[in-house]
Amino acid sequence: MRVLLQQLLLGLLLGGLYGLAAAGLSLIFGVLKVLNVAHGELIMVGGYLAFWLATGLGLDPFLALLAVIPLTAVLGLALYGALFGFVVRFDEETRIKNSLLVGFGLALTLHALAVRAFTADERSIPTAYWGQTVALGGLVVPVGRLASLAVALALIGLTHLFLARGRWGQAIRAVAEDWEAALLQGIDVRRAYLLAFAIGTGLAGAAGALVSVGYSISPAIGLEWTLKALIVVVLAGLGSLVGTFVGGLVLGLAEAASALTFGGPYREVVGLLLFFCVLLGRPQGLFGRA
Amino acid sequence: MKVARRAEFRGPTAAVVTLGALGLVPLLVGREDLLNLGVVFLLTVALAQSWNVIAGLAGQVNLGHAAFFGLGALVTRELWVTGTSIGLAMAAGAAVAAAAGVAVGLAAFRLRGAYFAIGTLALGEILRISVGNVLSEISTLPAATIAGYRLTARYYAALALAVGSVLIVTALGVSRLGLGMQAVREDEAAAAASGVGALGVKLRAVALSTALAGLTGGLFAYYHISYYPQHPFSPVWTFDAVLVTFIGGAGTAHGPVLGAAFYVLFKEYLAVRWVDAHLLIFGTLFVLIVLLLPGGLVEAGQRLSRRLARPGAGAAASAGP
Numbered sequence: 001m002r003v004l005l006q007q008l009l010l011g012l013l014l015g016g017l018y019g020l021a022a023a024g025l026s027l028i029f030g031v032l033k034v035l036n037v038a039h040g041e042l043i044m045v046g047g048y049l050a051f052w053l054a055t056g057l058g059l060d061p062f063l064a065l066l067a068v069i070p071l072t073a074v075l076g077l078a079l080y081g082a083l084f085g086f087v088v089r090f091d092e093e094t095r096i097k098n099s100l101l102v103g104f105g106l107a108l109t110l111h112a113l114a115v116r117a118f119t120a121d122e123r124s125i126p127t128a129y130w131g132q133t134v135a136l137g138g139l140v141v142p143v144g145r146l147a148s149l150a151v152a153l154a155l156i157g158l159t160h161l162f163l164a165r166g167r168w169g170q171a172i173r174a175v176a177e178d179w180e181a182a183l184l185q186g187i188d189v190r191r192a193y194l195l196a197f198a199i200g201t202g203l204a205g206a207a208g209a210l211v212s213v214g215y216s217i218s219p220a221i222g223l224e225w226t227l228k229a230l231i232v233v234v235l236a237g238l239g240s241l242v243g244t245f246v247g248g249l250v251l252g253l254a255e256a257a258s259a260l261t262f263g264g265p266y267r268e269v270v271g272l273l274l275f276f277c278v279l280l281g282r283p284q285g286l287f288g289r290a
Numbered sequence: 291m292k293v294a295r296r297a298e299f300r301g302p303t304a305a306v307v308t309l310g311a312l313g314l315v316p317l318l319v320g321r322e323d324l325l326n327l328g329v330v331f332l333l334t335v336a337l338a339q340s341w342n343v344i345a346g347l348a349g350q351v352n353l354g355h356a357a358f359f360g361l362g363a364l365v366t367r368e369l370w371v372t373g374t375s376i377g378l379a380m381a382a383g384a385a386v387a388a389a390a391g392v393a394v395g396l397a398a399f400r401l402r403g404a405y406f407a408i409g410t411l412a413l414g415e416i417l418r419i420s421v422g423n424v425l426s427e428i429s430t431l432p433a434a435t436i437a438g439y440r441l442t443a444r445y446y447a448a449l450a451l452a453v454g455s456v457l458i459v460t461a462l463g464v465s466r467l468g469l470g471m472q473a474v475r476e477d478e479a480a481a482a483a484s485g486v487g488a489l490g491v492k493l494r495a496v497a498l499s500t501a502l503a504g505l506t507g508g509l510f511a512y513y514h515i516s517y518y519p520q521h522p523f524s525p526v527w528t529f530d531a532v533l534v535t536f537i538g539g540a541g542t543a544h545g546p547v548l549g550a551a552f553y554v555l556f557k558e559y560l561a562v563r564w565v566d567a568h569l570l571i572f573g574t575l576f577v578l579i580v581l582l583l584p585g586g587l588v589e590a591g592q593r594l595s596r597r598l599a600r601p602g603a604g605a606a607a608s609a610g611p
């Protein structure tokens with residue numbers, strides 16, 4: 001029983017990162033109708049940025065996170081200007097398909113660049129509190145991972161608050177709903193797209209930084225994290241970041257439960273199967289229109 | 291009409307003739323490294339063409355394609371090392387891959403566009419992980435087989451498969467089924483309204499595509515002396531096929547041949563200096579092609595020859611959208 005609870009707890013902690021990883025993808029997909037399959041590679045880039053700042057400058061990884069978010073957001077602006085800005089000129093279906101292809105090429109490029117820059121080794125940020133745990137009713141909670149979950153939750157909350165209350169947040173939601181109507185209301189659609197894309201990549205960067213603290217990064221983690229984020233987006237649907245976060249927690253729990261039932265090597269399979277079944281249940285896609 | 295037909299076949303004919311000429315290579319040079327490079331190139335052609343059928347012609351971006359390549363390799367290898375003749379083993383591999391392709395298609399063709407792409411990506415990963423878990427031991431040929439291993443046999447088998455794949459795509463380009471596939475690609479609803487049975491066409495496309503991928507996988511199993519059974523299921527094979535097909539020219543019969551030549555030679559050249567550099571270059575090239583030149587190298591060649599043929603009109607034509 002204790003083993004079960006312990007595994008579920010670890011799954012929940014990891015699930016928080018799945019939620020944060022998916023939030024950026026969900027925001028970009030929901031607002032721009034752009035499916036960026038290089039999202040996992042952006043997470044990887046965020047992880048390496050944090051690793052650099054922590055090992056090079058000696059920053060605490062959670063402090064480094066504060067620098068990683070704006071850096072990856074700027075990277076997002078550049079990527080939007082160079083690539084995805086061209087894709088959003090098409091109609092919705094072509095947009096999704098072309099963005100998938102562009103993201104695929106971008107993923108390969110970023111992966112190759114990362115292998116070149118950082119070698120293919122796995123890395124994680126060594127911290128003073130690495131391995132430290134607190135006891136919680138007989139369960140062992142790693143401090144770093146618990147803090148990661150808290151940071152992820154805080155970031156989701158802040159983004160949610162911005163989208164709900166902020167002036168530009170409301171503009172982004174209006175554009176997501178119907179960009180033509182938003183344009184007619186005098187909203188600068190291009191700027192809303194840019195902003196949403198930058199926030200989305202900033203969230204990916206944050207997720208990457210947290211991954212490099214409690215877990216490990218390598219140039220090859222991109223595809224895995226893209227899949228995790230896609231699974232969560234499909235499970236949770238679009239439109240609510242809080243829902244996305246909960247979806248991430250559910251995936252973390254489901255993986256832990258399946259690892260206990262079918263053995264560790266199969267922990268990835270259950271999420272992928274869930275993903276495929278949910279997709280089949282909504283063949284018209286995630287935007288709820290036929 | 292006759293002239294138009296001839297122009298249509300010019301590219302594929304050149305591709306088949308070039309591939310045919312490669313048949314002379316083992317007679318002229320005995321260098322094993324060249325023959326191995328040749329096998330890699332021919333396998334890449336066949337794999338890219340198999341993807342070209344489902345994605346280039348029928349417009350269904352199957353990102354789980356490696357699963358069928360892997361299934362073909364798995365079945366062929368298991369049967370072949372236990373005594374079945376290689377021809378029969380490869381046929382069985384192709385049949386299993388095609389059956390799996392149809393089964394996947396029956397479920398996944400409910401999904402449109404990018405949703406089909408990510409759905410098949412997930413299925414491919416499920417299969418890759420499961421095969422890796424069940425068969426974690428490296429697969430090596432028995433000593434007797436290795437003793438009798440002849441590279442030229444693999445080379446000619448790969449050549450036949452590559453030529454066959456070009457011929458299949460060429461024939462599809464002008465056949466009723468191929469035209470139906472292209473109609474579905476351009477606009478599925480309009481195709482269905484004009485009397486094309488969209489699901490039937492897509493199922494036949496996926497059966498053909500996965501059978502060809504299975505055969506190519508079978509050849510992979512016939513060629514390699516030892517490898518992990520999970521390896522041919524790796525998404526890298528799908529990515530190779532996608533890159534080669536798009537860079538050469540998706541939906542054409544000679545584009546993937548051009549793309550494969552470009553890809554394999556560049557990869558070989560760069561691998562000496564810097565491993566994986568080809569992915570940096572081809573990833574970037576791929577993005578540029580998707581955004582600026584959706585017809586790939588084939589379209590670039592057509593534009594160039596048009597411009598050369600009519601120097602005055604070329605500039606005006608390129609000013610259009």
